[in-house]
Amino acid sequence: MAKFVLEELGMGVQKGAPFNQLWHVVQECLGVLSKNVDTDLAGYKEIRQIHQSSWDIARNVSALRNLQGTGHGRTLPTGVSKELTWLVVREACSVAEYMLRLLDKEQGR
Template identity: 55%
Template sequence: MLTTVRAAMRRPGGARRLVDALLVDLRVVGFFDGVPEQRGNVLAAQRAFSRRGWMLDDDGHLSPVGMIDLATGGREALEEQLDRLRRATDDPGQLLGSAKDLLEAVAKFVLEEVGMPVAGNPSFNHLWHLARERLGILPEQVAADTPGAKHIKAVLQSSWKIAEQVNELRCVQGAGHGRTLPTGVTAEMALLMVREACSVAEFTLTTLHRLYGR
């Protein structure tokens, strides 16, 4: 194995194909089948990939962590990242950053799909306000005579607070890979926020599909 890794370092252009092939072999022999004896090794591999900016899921599939390329991936890239985050359990600090990136990409995707791409480098809050406005999911857009209007408004406001706080926590953490959780945020709390952020992203995408068929 060490000889193989050294060969990959000499030829970085083919390193990803090599790593993918090695992971296929490990999946074939059952390395990722949840065998208790292998769990420590799987976690060690996940931590090692995470430090390099990659996410190795519990099924042995590798994917980059970070910004989503909407130009080449579109809705499919968002769905893949959403699915990975929903299933992931390792490195909550890293996952918080990925959740923020997902939420920002969802807002940009919505605005592009409704014909309102935003130029420049708008803030996270501005992007999400515009996206929610276009989808009619701002609390103030709920008609007062709607049955349960008070509760619907509260839920919509709560969903935005989740997105807002994930973004702010991400800023507290800093920009680099291998970042740690802010003081006072447990791994369980971080994972809760990641899963809730996924729910917000999914709700936004399904609303877009219902209204625009996209």
């Protein structure tokens, strides 16, 4: 997701760049770094926390995928329940949709 957004913004993506670095740049480019929320805005603390939570979701989904995912040739079942899997998928989709909407806005679509 991060690579797609950066490529759409015309930014080069360094091969092998760490996920954390890519995601930080995406958040910065799309204006959703939690530390940059306007403190004059009513509910700014809550908005900061929501932006931080979106980062936490992205980071944790990436880490969980690496540890428990069936990619990378892993064929054994994971220790993640079906119920948790649905939660992870839904949260990841919510974050991805938010970023894609911000990208569309950034690009005037």
